Amino acid sequence: MFYRPDRKTGAGHGLPHNPFNAIVTPRPIGWISTRGSDGSDNLAPYSFFNAVSYFPPQVMFASTGAKPDRDGTKDSVANIRETGVFAVNVVSHALRDVMNHSSGPWEKETDEFALTGLDKGQCESIDCGFVTAAPATLECRMTQIVTLEGEHNFMVIGEVVGIRLSDDCIKDGVFDVLSFNPVSRLGYRDFATVTDVYSLKRPGEA
Numbered sequence: 280m281f282y283r284p285d286r287k288t289g290a291g292h293g294l295p296h297n298p299f300n301a302i303v304t305p306r307p308i309g310w311i312s313t314r315g316s317d318g319s320d321n322l323a324p325y326s327f328f329n330a331v332s333y334f335p336p337q338v339m340f341a342s343t344g345a346k347p348d349r350d351g352t353k354d355s356v357a358n359i360r361e362t363g364v365f366a367v368n369v370v371s372h373a374l375r376d377v378m379n380h381s382s383g384p385w386e387k388e389t390d391e392f393a394l395t396g397l398d399k400g401q402c403e404s405i406d407c408g409f410v411t412a413a414p415a416t417l418e419c420r421m422t423q424i425v426t427l428e429g430e431h432n433f434m435v436i437g438e439v440v441g442i443r444l445s446d447d448c449i450k451d452g453v454f455d456v457l458s459f460n461p462v463s464r465l466g467y468r469d470f471a472t473v474t475d476v477y478s479l480k481r482p483g484e485a
Contacts, residue, residue, distance in 0.1 A: 311325055371412075405420065
């Protein structure tokens with residue numbers, strides 16, 4: 280089949296659900312923690328997320344949609360506009376349910392750490408909280424907030440200025456993803472957990 284997606288609704292496919300989200304898959308989940316200028320903490324997962332460069336290390340996440348109490352965006356972007364920093368917490372299989380719980384449309388006053396019962400640590404290089412149970416956390420300084428086409432679409436780009444790794448996840452000198460089994464988004468309401476890993480050598484490599 281072929282269809283031209285409507286720019287505002289994504290319609291045109293004639294299927295019960297929009298297939299677009301399930302095409303670009305699996306997508307890593309950026310569990311973004313932020314702190315507002317008033318000191319309030321927020322935690323929310325984003326599957327429009329990825330690393331985008333090595334040197335300097337940079338990541339991005341995109342926020343779509345808006346909350347009525349956040350002036351055309353969501354809590355994460357609103358807080359980053361105020362403070363210029365955020366942290367990315369890696370989601371392990373063990374954290375999948377609390378990650379999902381934190382995704383609710385909670386009021387901006389809600390601290391998702393407290394809501395979900397997660398222990399909150401204090402980042403070292405930025406003024407922000409982080410999930411202490413996460414296998415890794417990237418502490419980031421925002422470099423750009425890009426307004427994307429469409430209503431309430433924003434891409435946040437940040438430089439990673441601090442990296443925290445769980446000692447339990449470092450095996451033989453490498454960060455071993457099978458020690459915590461990261462969770463990815465597949466589209467619709469589907470997720471996947473990494474349980475198998477294989478290596479491929481690039482052309483010309485011995």
